[in-house]
Amino acid sequence: MSKQIFVLNGPNLNLLGTREPEIYGVLKLDDIEIRLKKLAKGLGIEVDFRQTNQEGDLVDWVHEAGAKNAAIILNAGAYTHTSIALMDALMAVESDCIEVHLSNIFKREDFRHHSYVSKASLGIISGLGAKGYDLALLALNDSIS
Ligand code: CA2
Helix, strand or coil: CCEEEEEEECCCHHHCCCCCHHHHCCCCHHHHHHHHHHHHHHHCEEEEEEECCCHHHHHHHHHHHHHCCCEEEEECHHHHHCCHHHHHHHHHCCCCEEEEECCCHHHCCHHHCCCCHHHHCCEEEECCCCHHHHHHHHHHHHHHC
8 A cells, every 4th residue: 555645734825826925935835736746656655635724624634644544744824823623633643744834934923933733743844945845755755664
């Protein structure tokens, strides 16, 4: 069976490539998905790439990843900084999770410096743009093989 990774994207990330390119880059979320899937194919990894603006969807998808023994790459957007429900969901499953942010959250406003997601993640990649997703995939490829 091939290795499976859920790539879960939270609120407003559907707007990527339309505004604030100086913070989030010029790529659209579809572009990030395409390049990540190319990398995954070469590694024999199946990527399930999703985006939602609803907190509960992210919780449900973490449960689904857990049930399927899939690892998780998670950019929870602003829910990173607010969602105890998402942290609890990540802690309730055995799936490895790597937290990704396009921007460097530690260079930005104070309220972005705290992450509930980090408490339930193997590691965090922040500030490297779309490349952060690729690096998370490579790291998970090592940890799930
Ligand atoms: O840097 C990241 O990836 C973030 O997770 C992005 C979130 C932000 O709340 C986090 O603190 C850091 C926001 C995503 C909003 O994306 C937009 C893209 C284009 C235009 C407007 C918003």
